[in-house]
Amino acid sequence: MRLLKKNFTKIGFLILLLGSMGISQEAQAAPPPVDFKKELALDFDMRLQDGTAYNDAIVLVDIEDETSYPTKKNTVRVQDISVTPLNGNYHHSYGIFDMGNWYDYPIVGWSNFSYIYYTNLRIVPKKNIKSITLGSVKTFRSIGDQYAGTWQKINSEDKDYPLSDSNNKFNNLGNGTFSWKESNYLTGSWNRPTVEFASIQMGGGTPTSYGAYHTTSVNKAGKKIYFVAIPYEVKENFVDDSGATITPPAGFTQGKLTYANAEQYTHTLNSVPNSYTTGGNTYLLKGSYKGPTKPGTLSQSNPPSITVDYTDSGVPNFDQEGQITVVYALSVKLIEKYVDESGMQIDPAWDSTTPLDIEKDSQFTIPHTIGDTKVDAGGKSWEYIGWKYNTDPAGTKRTTPTTGNISGNVGIEYIYKLSKTTASLDLKPTPQIVDNNDTVSWSSRLENTGGAPLKDLVLKATSNWSTGLSNPVQVTVTPAGGSPQDFTVNSGDWASGVNLSGITIPNGGVNNYADITFTTTASGAVNQVLPAEIEVSGNIPTPVKADNFVRIDDPDEPNLKPVGTAGLINIPDFRFGEVEVKPFAQTKGLDASAYRSGYHPYIRFMDNESTGGWSLSAKLGQFTSGTKTLPTTTTLKLRNGVLMDVQNYNKHNESLSYVDLTGSINIPSDSSTVALTNNTNRGVYHLEYDIANVELDLMAHSGIAGLSYQADMDWTLTTAP
Numbered sequence: 001m002r003l004l005k006k007n008f009t010k011i012g013f014l015i016l017l018l019g020s021m022g023i024s025q026e027a028q029a030a031p032p033p034v035d036f037k038k039e040l041a042l043d044f045d046m047r048l049q050d051g052t053a054y055n056d057a058i059v060l061v062d063i064e065d066e067t068s069y070p071t072k073k074n075t076v077r078v079q080d081i082s083v084t085p086l087n088g089n090y091h092h093s094y095g096i097f098d099m100g101n102w103y104d105y106p107i108v109g110w111s112n113f114s115y116i117y118y119t120n121l122r123i124v125p126k127k128n129i130k131s132i133t134l135g136s137v138k139t140f141r142s143i144g145d146q147y148a149g150t151w152q153k154i155n156s157e158d159k160d161y162p163l164s165d166s167n168n169k170f171n172n173l174g175n176g177t178f179s180w181k182e183s184n185y186l187t188g189s190w191n192r193p194t195v196e197f198a199s200i201q202m203g204g205g206t207p208t209s210y211g212a213y214h215t216t217s218v219n220k221a222g223k224k225i226y227f228v229a230i231p232y233e234v235k236e237n238f239v240d241d242s243g244a245t246i247t248p249p250a251g252f253t254q255g256k257l258t259y260a261n262a263e264q265y266t267h268t269l270n271s272v273p274n275s276y277t278t279g280g281n282t283y284l285l286k287g288s289y290k291g292p293t294k295p296g297t298l299s300q301s302n303p304p305s306i307t308v309d310y311t312d313s314g315v316p317n318f319d320q321e322g323q324i325t326v327v328y329a330l331s332v333k334l335i336e337k338y339v340d341e342s343g344m345q346i347d348p349a350w351d352s353t354t355p356l357d358i359e360k361d362s363q364f365t366i367p368h369t370i371g372d373t374k375v376d377a378g379g380k381s382w383e384y385i386g387w388k389y390n391t392d393p394a395g396t397k398r399t400t401p402t403t404g405n406i407s408g409n410v411g412i413e414y415i416y417k418l419s420k421t422t423a424s425l426d427l428k429p430t431p432q433i434v435d436n437n438d439t440v441s442w443s444s445r446l447e448n449t450g451g452a453p454l455k456d457l458v459l460k461a462t463s464n465w466s467t468g469l470s471n472p473v474q475v476t477v478t479p480a481g482g483s484p485q486d487f488t489v490n491s492g493d494w495a496s497g498v499n500l501s502g503i504t505i506p507n508g509g510v511n512n513y514a515d516i517t518f519t520t521t522a523s524g525a526v527n528q529v530l531p532a533e534i535e536v537s538g539n540i541p542t543p544v545k546a547d548n549f550v551r552i553d554d555p556d557e558p559n560l561k562p563v564g565t566a567g568l569i570n571i572p573d574f575r576f577g578e579v580e581v582k583p584f585a586q587t588k589g590l591d592a593s594a595y596r597s598g599y600h601p602y603i604r605f606m607d608n609e610s611t612g613g614w615s616l617s618a619k620l621g622q623f624t625s626g627t628k629t630l631p632t633t634t635t636l637k638l639r640n641g642v643l644m645d646v647q648n649y650n651k652h653n654e655s656l657s658y659v660d661l662t663g664s665i666n667i668p669s670d671s672s673t674v675a676l677t678n679n680t681n682r683g684v685y686h687l688e689y690d691i692a693n694v695e696l697d698l699m700a701h702s703g704i705a706g707l708s709y710q711a712d713m714d715w716t717l718t719t720a721p
Helices: 002-020 025-029
Strands: 037-047 058-067 073-083 089-098 112-124 129-134 139-148 152-162 170-172 178-180 199-204 210-216 226-231 233-239 257-259 264-268 275-278 281-290 305-309 323-339 356-359 373-375 381-389 410-418 423-425 428-430 438-448 458-461 474-479 485-488 513-522 529-537 544-552 566-570 586-589 602-607 614-620 635-647 655-668 673-679 683-688 694-698 713-719
Touching: 037 112, 037 199, 037 210, 058 089, 073 089, 089 112, 129 170, 152 210, 281 305, 281 356, 423 529, 423 544, 428 544, 438 529, 438 544, 566 713, 602 614, 602 713, 614 655, 635 673, 655 673, 655 683, 673 683
Parallel strands: 037 226, 233 323, 323 410
Antiparallel strands: 037 089, 058 073, 058 112, 112 178, 112 199, 129 226, 139 152, 139 210, 170 178, 199 210, 233 257, 264 305, 275 281, 281 323, 323 356, 373 381, 381 410, 423 438, 428 438, 438 513, 458 529, 474 485, 474 513, 529 544, 566 602, 586 694, 602 683, 614 673, 614 713, 635 655, 635 683, 635 694
């Protein structure tokens, strides 16, 4: 017993010692019979149709393993692995897997299979990708060893296997996800679909059919499996107005397809022609539209363009949504001519030598509006008054803005009448009553009252320009809405004409005029009328003229400038000078030195409104000097007055004509009204006295020496209805 116990203790120590070294006699005695370490990896490329690398897909995949010994067991090792691309290559590695060590070896004759593989491969591309297909590489590679007996390698394998269902390798799950159709490449007594080119397998069922295999995506020729992402396509259609397809313009292809390269894809054609001819037909561009249904209003953008949003879940069919249709209408020929009211051609240059293409069975809009004008090669202006078909009877004149529907080749004649070029001109001086040798500013407005622009304008003075008016040295013309333009008037130009080069005045509208300004000086005798007349010539049949006048003012009796048709024009200012105080009554005459030489006191007035005649009266107030006064018996005496008619008033030939004598009038300074003269005829009158016939009767001892006495005198012109 002691010996057994001693031996047991020694053996236990040995086991413990060996155990501490990490080596078991059992493991040392049964090493794995197969050394099969391989990389488990998923590796494929993705491209577009043109071979461009496609990196815009989300790729998800799982890794599973499965064993059948001692019991069947399937395990999901990793789920929803996201594979990140690089230059179109989608690669994921699980690392080196020691299948030879992981495999659970049964006794000979037992069936045992073990697999590890990628599965559930899902691809989510951008929304503009319609489908995914397998590329030209339709095989995968399997490399492995075959074993027999007690796992003795008897053969090696390296061969390509075809991918099943290679022309339809993806399921479209309808939510933008495409899944790989896996096949049961792994042979055995049960079905386990995998990603065929990403697996490691080991096992067998008979002493002669054991093996270990590794699959990859690169075939024996060195070509890798790749997928092709096929985008939706935008289709270009060319149709007529009925929707029937037509031969497109040169440079375009009926039904041309273009891949959409973005989720919000804008497809723009080249600019299409507004018209083109093919097969003997001419087509006119009407517009374009997107999608399967023609809208009521076509897009007029050219080049035609559409945008398709492939992320819009409300679109039922992107194949139909992704088409652009360009619509052309069949045309007919329209020949345009311009004629006068008799039907004769106006200007050959106006008639187009090329017929106009217009849409068949549509109205044509007349390109002119009643009243429009055109100028022919000879400078004549013509006014549009209507139109007619070339088949209408002579004398027909239509004024509608559009024609009826035109279904065949037709001619249209636009009817014009010769426009009259007319104008108006005025002339205004400022001031009109001017001191001798003072400046006068003249303004004139030239207005276009005709049917054609005024041009080729020349401004000049007529023979009715008074010698008392100087010639201007500069004329300024300001077209309405434009800037002033100065024209120098050289010696002799005012009589021969100043060319207003570059000035054109349009007809019609608010800017149909130009303002003309210049300055002169006025010199002449007192009350002399200086006539002024200008004329403007140009493309008008007869020059237009405007006249006016200025009057030299009377410094002794300044013009009162009455307004209207009746009133006093000039009244005298009686100045008696110095008077000696005497103890007896005396008569004092006017102080001649207080007036210009040759002065005759006068009253000038007009009545061009009354029907019952007029009368002139006056009243004289009391003479005062401060608080001092003269007796109201102080009397103004007007003797031998001559009433004259002013003929051609304000004309260059203004003159005085005798009417009547008014005798002698005494006007006391008591503010009593005294009648001077009257008449029943309208007109302008001039009542004049010799300077010696105006006197002041003074009583004895009138006034205080050294004082200056004045009295107000009121003149009244009374007109009768």
